[in-house]
Amino acid sequence: MKIYKKEKRQRYLDEHSISHLFSFPVEEFIQVHEYGRGEWIIQEGMRPDFLFYVIEGRAKIYVTHQNGKVSLINFIHANDFIGEMELVNEVYYTKGIQASTKTVCFALPFRHYRTRMLEDATFLRELTKFLSIKATYMAGKYSQSLAFPLENRLADFILQTADEGVYKEKHVTVCDFLGVSYRHLLHVLAQFCEKGYLKKEGRHYRIEQHSPLVELAEKLTNFSHQ
Amino acid sequence: MKIYKKEKRQRYLDEHSISHLFSFPVEEFIQVHEYGRGEWIIQEGMRPDFLFYVIEGRAKIYVTHQNGKVSLINFIHANDFIGEMELVNEVYYTKGIQASTKTVCFALPFRHYRTRMLEDATFLRELTKFLSIKATYMAGKYSQSLAFPLENRLADFILQTADEGVYKEKHVTVCDFLGVSYRHLLHVLAQFCEKGYLKKEGRHYRIEQHSPLVELAEKLTNFSHQ
DNA sequence: TCAAAAATAGGAGATATCTCATATTATTGT
DNA sequence: ACAATAATATGAGATATCTCCTATTTTTGA
Incomplete structure (x- = not known):
């Protein structure tokens, strides 16, 4: 430091x-x-x-x-x-x-x-805003983690972190973040490739089909748009 | 109202x-x-x-x-x-x-x-405190939900909600709270009974062995006591 | 620069958890 | 008081996810 x-x-x-x-x-x-x-x-x-x-x-x-x-x-x-x-x-x-x-x-x-x-x-007003967003975010992640399988949460994560259509996060980090085993993460990624949503390029994954991923990710959101 | x-x-x-x-x-x-x-x-x-x-x-x-x-x-x-x-x-x-x-x-x-x-x-100070506890609590629940099977989380919940050694929460509520299916909740409760931790009395469950439940629940806590 | 550590990769079997189906028993509203 | 609704209960099979194992490749630190 x-x-x-x-x-x-x-x-x-x-x-x-x-x-x-x-x-x-x-x-x-x-x-x-x-x-x-x-x-x-x-x-x-x-x-x-x-x-x-x-x-x-x-x-x-x-x-x-x-x-x-x-x-x-x-x-x-x-x-x-x-x-x-x-x-x-x-x-x-x-x-x-x-x-x-x-x-x-x-x-x-x-x-x-x-x-x-x-x-x-x-300052307290700023902090309150920050904390309320944090609490909301954690509550959202919590309820999503219980209500949806990895497939949905991973699709969301890929869309959020992909850089110009290429997903390149480290698997180990993602495992800790999404709370699944390394093995299972690879398994679901392999499924996405099989289905043609992603294409493996070396260590990265190119998004080949956007819309099925969006569909999977959208299931996470609640009815915020009613 | x-x-x-x-x-x-x-x-x-x-x-x-x-x-x-x-x-x-x-x-x-x-x-x-x-x-x-x-x-x-x-x-x-x-x-x-x-x-x-x-x-x-x-x-x-x-x-x-x-x-x-x-x-x-x-x-x-x-x-x-x-x-x-x-x-x-x-x-x-x-x-x-x-x-x-x-x-x-x-x-x-x-x-x-x-x-x-x-x-x-x-007021903002009070609210900040409230929100920080809320955010912490949600973060804790989130990470626990990913890191531990129902067995541990249920043991914790039973100990927290039991009234004079008797657990009497509604299954349907608990399912929503712990994010598992009704079927699975009953399954794990039945296991607890088989192992002799709980004894079913009508719709309620009496805690027969405290310590194995405590052991299961303690696994949830992180190293806060070092 | 090279050995150690971390990350990637995938097979095989186990287990946690879900879905669906079907009964029975409580609770609730009228 | 009774019909409708909600909650409890359990079986059987499916699937999501985990653990353990082993091998290869990449990154890192001395």
């Missing part, structure tokens, strides 16, 4: 101002952290000392179960908070957060800002 | 004051609603006009999927908010909320309070 100092720090603060998230001046004690790919921003079980705000990069939230299974709970992107649970809750089992690309965050030390943050309506 | 008026309303407001949740006076426009068992407090897909705060009773959050499956996402108890998602988010697919016992709520009309609520740090 690197901490940007002087000009570099100031440049980030200027180019990615977060002053609109607060109604008090917040720059003074902000640290700018850079994490490398694979590095842990927060280690599972260890309470952080900062509220983080992601400026660039992507990260993953992990939790380890007693049976050894690891769940990838969610992805984190630019403009997400990290450590907000620990800010608000005295008691909380901290989940692990791992950078999946180079990730730059603003780190706001709790010891300087905690009290003021918890009294600032502007 | 009944709306309490005059003395009855005032009595509730006095006996269950929620003034500590706000830093502005909030009594004037509060309505006190009573919903009967089975009644819908919010209908799926219909945005509510109130922020509710539950005073007594229990309710359930449901969502219906396109494949007809219904997920019971969570239970709601006294001191929970209802409609907070709609307060904060312009765009949100409203989930259905059904009273499972007689339920009394304070109903705060958005049209009178929305603006002030979103500017009140005291």
Whole structure:
């Protein structure tokens, strides 16, 4: 982990101002952290000392179960908070957060800002919005995971992550995220190829037929459009 | 649905004051609603006009999927908010909320309070705490549902809901909650009986052996105690 | 640069869970 | 009080998903 100092720090603060998230001046004690790919921003079980705000990069939230299974709970992107649970809750089992690309965050030390943050309506309103989206998202994923087989959830995931018609996520990551075994993931991917929805190209998969995948994915959505 | 008026309303407001949740006076426009068992407090897909705060009773959050499956996402108890998602988010697919016992709520009309609520740090802090717990809970349930078979999740649920050593939840509700088929739920319950953990008494199940159930349930928890 | 670790790949059998069908028993509304 | 509805109960077969195994290829760290 690197901490940007002087000009570099100031440049980030200027180019990615977060002053609109607060109604008090917040720059003074902000640290700018850079994490490398694979590095842990927060280690599972260890309470952080900062509220983080992601400026660039992507990260993953992990939790380890007693049976050894690891769940990838969610992805984190630019403009997400990290450590907000620990800010608000005295008691909380901290989940692990791992950078999946180079990730730059603003780190706001709790010891300087905690009290003021918890009294600032502007910030709390932002946080509330963030948390409500998070809670909704998790509730959605939860109910979907129970109500639909992998086929549907994978179709959705492929459509969401495909880049110019090519799906290239790592199988191991996807297993943790969708909560299925490696073996089964390959099995369903093979089915998609057999049916002609996808075509395997080396380690990647090209989307050959869009609409059957869309159909599978659409089954996940509830009647939001009535 | 009944709306309490005059003395009855005032009595509730006095006996269950929620003034500590706000830093502005909030009594004037509060309505006190009573919903009967089975009644819908919010209908799926219909945005509510109130922020509710539950005073007594229990309710359930449901969502219906396109494949007809219904997920019971969570239970709601006294001191929970209802409609907070709609307060904060312009765009949100409203989930259905059904009273499972007689339920009394304070109903705060958005049209009178929305603006002030979103500017009140005291309230927002409470809401943030509520939402963070909700998000954490959903994330936990999500990852557990993927990582463990029904056996473990059911053991946990039995221990949580058993009343003086007797488990008496309705199977249909539990199916929706744990996201399994009725058939499979009965199957695993029958296994628990075979193994001597439970003993069927009419429609109820008496816990005969506590510790194997605890063992199964404990597998759900992550290493929070390190 | 090379050995170790991680990721990919697929076979075979086990198990968790679902669907459908059919009865019986409670609960509820009128 | 009774018909309609919801809940309980169980069998049998299908399918989704897992575990374990083994082999190959890619990536990574010293």
